[in-house]
Amino acid sequence: MFVSTKTKDATRFTKETYLYWYELMLLLRRFEEKAGQLYGMQKIRGFCHLYIGQEAIAAGCMTATRPEDPFITAYRDHGLAIAKGISAKSCMAELFGKATGCSKGKGGSMHFFGHKERFFGGHGIVGGQIGPGAGLAFAEQYKGTDNVSLTFFGDGAARQGVIHETFNLAMLWKLPVVFICENNYYAMGTSVERTSNVIDIYKLADGYEMPGDSVDGMSPEAVHESVARAVKRAREGGGPTLLEIKTYRYKGHSMSDPAKYRTKEEVEEYKERDPIDYTLGKLQNEFQVSEEEIEKINERVKHEVEEAVQFAEESPFPDASELLKDIYVQKDYPFIMD
């Protein structure tokens, strides 16, 4: 079921909205650039997947939802976690594996969590969060709230079998969930075309008579509009929606991927449609926001990232005694100690 998300009148978003989008997207971008650098310096270890290029999705989703709406995503989780309100400080500390991190240094890059912020992770098994994402919605329905779960996954994850069972159940039970496929065209080195006969991922919804929509993920307006529509339907009891949001990751899959499977030209093509540049242009040209005002935001963001790095640097690693903590809620669980 295709519903066009072309914004008919893109100017109807307020200046404040664009300012919010700009600052948020810039923060995500600068945070990730810094994380990339620090990975090179081995301050950050393990797998690390950057969100650079995909920021408009976080921006549009934030303005289209309420703070109580739970989010869940895969391992490319830094952007959405920060957008959801987990502080850059505790996110950076998590990347460093420090005790002050958003998962106490136990999760690392792939497993950011923020219970208070309604951010339910950070999941490392491709597709593993799709079922639980519908489960978050099940709980909201059960508790009688009108909160809506935003369940994110990649184009690669769309080829896991779990998606079909989850879509079927979510439709059967009209769960308040918006399934968001962040289609950045590649799953590691595999392009979408090489994974299926069905290239338009939103069409997977058709098999379950679920509303599906293809969205321009380089446009925060388009993301906002389509997510707002899907969220509204879910809040009113209309059940799930699948949104395929077309985006692009500027960097390799993870820090160890040289991304030889795509051309420089392709990357440049997307960078020309960069959502941050676009939003900045909008602010300057349509809302006459001054150079100084922009500079103030840029400084604020720069400071926030610097502060985050300093905080992470100065924080302690978790003590070895944390090894057997947070495994069970039960305090005196009898572990095998030999």
Added chain:
Amino acid sequence: MASRVIQFREALREAMVEEMRRDDRVFLMGEEVAEYNGAYKVSQGMLEEFGSKRVIDTPISELGFSGIAVGAAQNGLRPIVEYMTWNFAVLSLDQILNTASKLLAMSGGQVGCPIVFRGPNGSAGQLGAQHSTAFENLYANIPGLKVISVSNPYDAKGLLKSAIRDDDPVVFMESEVMYGEKGEVPEGEYLIPIGKADVKRPGTDITLVSFNKMMKVALGAAEELAKEGISAEVIDLRTIRPLDWMTVLESVKKTNRLVIVEEQWPFGSISSELAYRIQKEAFDYLDAPVRRITSADAPMHYAPTLVAAYLPDIARTVNLVKESMYLNK
């Protein structure tokens, strides 16, 4: 036989390439194995030699492609399924456990399943809880499967060739952190039989048993102990199921002491199984309880301090050996 020094990943590749040249029923399937040349470059160049009919890229659909491979094995082919890591093979466990391992039994011997499931296993640095599980004991618990877990290029090549030729389903475990390691491998063809442990270092005072990358800890500990005049015999199990406890038994009859080093979680681990067997078969030979070092009874956390606390290491192994020789305090 003349030999040369090659990487672990090259040894695995040679095994697959040689077997695919030898038998056109053998093919390789998995994520990023063809065009990307393997997530860890094990299958580098194989697409070029064998083409996309026999070196097959799959989408991220572990359950689906494992099912297809199991079906192909039932119907006359001999698939090699590569998992990017064994953590992701959990999605295919249904096909491995409920189908592949049971086909022969359910069909009264009519339909077998000659297939190799292979990939890196266990932790590989600070990868966090979902990318760090060591699965040998889980698969070794399943009748109908054979389980191999290798520690060096020579064993890897010889055992992978045997696994591909084996008529039963084989689970074959490697390690991300070992792919770049080098070792001597003969020029010519050789096979290593499944189900045979290998004494990697002879000794007289204590038997140390391990497998996969924990062999480094066992051998490192033996080195340390030698400096203090303690002679440890180090055995690499190489095959987990069937478990070659006879080789361990022979060693224990000589040393009278046994310490096992493994990356498994402790409950129902390889050391649990081996300790049972050795206390039963060698009760009168033992001068001390069988001891072990496993990973902690917990998921592996990300922080470097917690990774260090989680994994077996040389210092703790040395200490445990001394305890089992009543040398501490």
